[in-house]
Amino acid sequence: MVTSPDIFLQTLLNGFLIGAVYGVAAIGLSLVWGVLGLVNLSHGALLIAAAYITFLLYVGLGAPPLVSAPLAFLIGAAAGLLFYKGFGKRLTSTDPSYSLLFFFGLALFLTNTILNLLGPDVRGIPWLIESAALGPVSVSVARLISFGLVGVSFITLYLFINKTFYGKAIRAVVANRLGAVTAGIDVQWVFAVCTSIGFGITFFSGSLVALVNPFTPSSGDGYLMYAFATVVLGGVGSIVGAFLAGILLGIVESFVGVLFTQGVSPAVAFITLVLVILFRYGRR
Amino acid sequence: MKIGKTGLSKAALVAVVAVVLVVGAVAAVLVLSQPSQPTVAERPLTVGFSISISGDFSVPGKKQLEGIELWKDYVNGRGGIFVKDENKYYKVELKYYDDKSSKDEVIRLYEKLINEDKVDVLLSPYSSTLALTAAGISEKYGRLMIVVGANSDTIFKQGYRYIVGTYTPASKMLTQAIDVILKHKQSPSVAIIYKDDAFAKSVAEGAKAYAEQKGVRVLAFEMYPRDAKDLSPILTKIKGVQVDAILGGGHYEDEVLLVRQAKELGINPEVMALLVSPSLPAFYDALKEASQGILAPSHWEPQLKYQITIGPTADEFLSSFRAKWGSDPSYHSAAGFAAGLYLQAAIEKAGTLKNDALRKAFNDLDIVTFYGRLKIDPATGNQVGHELVLLQWQSGRKEVVWPENVATSRIIYPKPSW
Numbered sequence: 001m002v003t004s005p006d007i008f009l010q011t012l013l014n015g016f017l018i019g020a021v022y023g024v025a026a027i028g029l030s031l032v033w034g035v036l037g038l039v040n041l042s043h044g045a046l047l048i049a050a051a052y053i054t055f056l057l058y059v060g061l062g063a064p065p066l067v068s069a070p071l072a073f074l075i076g077a078a079a080g081l082l083f084y085k086g087f088g089k090r091l092t093s094t095d096p097s098y099s100l101l102f103f104f105g106l107a108l109f110l111t112n113t114i115l116n117l118l119g120p121d122v123r124g125i126p127w128l129i130e131s132a133a134l135g136p137v138s139v140s141v142a143r144l145i146s147f148g149l150v151g152v153s154f155i156t157l158y159l160f161i162n163k164t165f166y167g168k169a170i171r172a173v174v175a176n177r178l179g180a181v182t183a184g185i186d187v188q189w190v191f192a193v194c195t196s197i198g199f200g201i202t203f204f205s206g207s208l209v210a211l212v213n214p215f216t217p218s219s220g221d222g223y224l225m226y227a228f229a230t231v232v233l234g235g236v237g238s239i240v241g242a243f244l245a246g247i248l249l250g251i252v253e254s255f256v257g258v259l260f261t262q263g264v265s266p267a268v269a270f271i272t273l274v275l276v277i278l279f280r281y282g283r284r
Numbered sequence: 285m286k287i288g289k290t291g292l293s294k295a296a297l298v299a300v301v302a303v304v305l306v307v308g309a310v311a312a313v314l315v316l317s318q319p320s321q322p323t324v325a326e327r328p329l330t331v332g333f334s335i336s337i338s339g340d341f342s343v344p345g346k347k348q349l350e351g352i353e354l355w356k357d358y359v360n361g362r363g364g365i366f367v368k369d370e371n372k373y374y375k376v377e378l379k380y381y382d383d384k385s386s387k388d389e390v391i392r393l394y395e396k397l398i399n400e401d402k403v404d405v406l407l408s409p410y411s412s413t414l415a416l417t418a419a420g421i422s423e424k425y426g427r428l429m430i431v432v433g434a435n436s437d438t439i440f441k442q443g444y445r446y447i448v449g450t451y452t453p454a455s456k457m458l459t460q461a462i463d464v465i466l467k468h469k470q471s472p473s474v475a476i477i478y479k480d481d482a483f484a485k486s487v488a489e490g491a492k493a494y495a496e497q498k499g500v501r502v503l504a505f506e507m508y509p510r511d512a513k514d515l516s517p518i519l520t521k522i523k524g525v526q527v528d529a530i531l532g533g534g535h536y537e538d539e540v541l542l543v544r545q546a547k548e549l550g551i552n553p554e555v556m557a558l559l560v561s562p563s564l565p566a567f568y569d570a571l572k573e574a575s576q577g578i579l580a581p582s583h584w585e586p587q588l589k590y591q592i593t594i595g596p597t598a599d600e601f602l603s604s605f606r607a608k609w610g611s612d613p614s615y616h617s618a619a620g621f622a623a624g625l626y627l628q629a630a631i632e633k634a635g636t637l638k639n640d641a642l643r644k645a646f647n648d649l650d651i652v653t654f655y656g657r658l659k660i661d662p663a664t665g666n667q668v669g670h671e672l673v674l675l676q677w678q679s680g681r682k683e684v685v686w687p688e689n690v691a692t693s694r695i696i697y698p699k700p701s702w
Contacts, residue, residue, distance in 0.1 A: 142548070225511065253517065
């Protein structure tokens with residue numbers, strides 16, 4: 001069906017824009033998983049909680065997502081810090097199965113709290129549901145804005161992790177926890193900072209989800225699934241990997257949907273994932 | 285003087301006695317054959333069902349339950365249901381449990397309703413998935429079940445002999461939208477896209493069959509995955525083929541996304557008809573102006589006025605519903621109430637509570653309630669009398685626009701360009 005270059009460009013752009021959202025949405029999961037060794041099963045629920053915060057700010061105060069996304073980052077970062085002080089510390093020192101159960105429970109708790117407080121209705125932010133023409137292709141204005149926000153946040157995070165002393169400490173803990181301790185790095189401090197940033201970026205991406213997509217209290221599961229695929233594809237703990245993997249996933253899905261049928265695109269995305277696991281992790 | 289001669293003759297005496305006896309006998313027969321006053325049955329008539337009070341279907345499930353409960357009040361307020369063979373009025377009692385929107389629970393609960401609670405008749409749970417499960421159990425025990433809140437054609441294709449539908453079948457849900465296009469356009473083309481689930485699939489297949497039968501070109505017939513967070517691939521494909529109408533959908537989140545992305549990608553069909561989400565106010569809140577001109581089928585709307593043959597009028601239903609529940613009814617509530625009326629009509633017609641006779645009574649029952657006409661196909665039990673209406677969002681208001689004889693507003697055609 002990709003008969004014209006216009007459709008090819010359109011498909012590429014569509015995939016790229018949604019892929020960037022998948023990518024940034026997976027960074028929080030990747031960071032907490034890589035650094036603390038905790039698989040955050042409540043990642044999707046947290047993301048949707050942030051989407052609801054963004055929605056309430058829009059409906060209550062008329063704040064556009066452009067303003068609420070940075071705010072969501074701060075709320076998330078504070079929540080992450082509190083979470084680490086309250087539970088995270090204990091979870092890192094127990095059997096991993098306890099932390100899985102804990103996060104699963106947290107996800108149920110969050111989803112049902114939202115359901116009870118705000119109801120099951122589909123929500124969306126009717127802000128900038130507009131089309132812009134980029135040459136021969138049409139593009140969603142909201143998705144372009146979200147891409148801008150993704151870009152800014154990604155570059156900031158990248159510079160923090162790769163160019164600062166603190167970032168170096170974080171990378172050291174990902175690479176070798178025991179080695180980092182021996183070198184005098186305060187692992188507890190690194191854990192706290194990473195949880196904080198991880199939750200912050202997750203909330204930030206939840207805000208972007210609210211900007212581009214409608215959602216319900218139970219939408220988190222779908223995002224969790226994509227985030228898992230993205231993290232495994234990109235490598236646990238790698239923010240650049242997560243980001244690029246998200247874009248790859250978006251583009252693959254987009255082309256499969258246009259060339260064949262969208263009904264099979266999740267299957268193709270997950271087959272890609274299985275192949276990557278086979279070849280990348282299989283030979284260790 | 286002979287006494288015998290002065291008194292009545294023997295023959296006359298016999299005659300008098302005979303007359304007295306005959307009169308007495310006739311009087312006795314008359315007294316006995318006089319219908320005795322109907323009595324109130326010593327036990328209630330129990331209507332059993334499971335309903336989703338929690339889980340995925342809890343919202344429509346509760347709305348349906350509210351309708352059924354209101355029907356119970358309505359019928360009991362009028363003395364109950366008359367069963368002719370027993371000459372008794374039965375008060376109605378509901379026996380229901382929360383099925384948590386789960387098939388496993390439905391199996392357990394319907395077994396329990398039949399074997400332990402020994403209910404007289406069954407209503408189905410909400411949703412096609414759960415109703416299909418319950419229908420298997422109704423068949424196994426030969427128990428009548430009114431199917432309400434479920435309309436997948438699959439339920440009625442199993443050869444089950446004890447089910448009676450109340451919703452217009454899924455396969456007919458988008459046929460009116462095709463009628464709308466045909467009225468305004470010569471040899472139109474459509475794209476039918478649907479979510480990967482049983483309900484949306486039967487709607488889409490029904491729409492496709494109807495379109496082809498009417499000579500409408502179906503240029504795209506595509507499914508999208510359940511958890512799709514991006515529908516631009518399917519829309520890009522449609523953009524490539526240029527259609528007059530986009531029909532389909534599936535659930536809430538995906539349909540809102542579909543409208544949003546169609547606008548963002550600059551796809552401008554003359555008709556866009558979706559399955560479920562436009563009937564909710566949240567649809568408008570999430571899309572605002574982008575909702576303008578979008579069509580959707582509905583089983584019932586409060587503005588509709590039918591020439592009723594049984595039960596309350598729409599206004600009576602509305603006011604009693606608001607008085608009891610403090611909220612507005614949805615079509616789920618209306619159908620729940622109507623299912624009760626339908627059952628009531630069948631029992632009064634059959635004059636018995638025997639399930640076989642009741643099911644038979646439905647075959648030539650044809651009633652009109654505030655919810656619309658109800659009549660089944662005798663062979664399958666599927667609903668053929670009830671008709672849908674089409675809604676359209678017009679400047680933030682939801683109007684009935686089709687069929688034209690019940691419309692509350694003129695249809696906006698074509699849908700305004702975004």
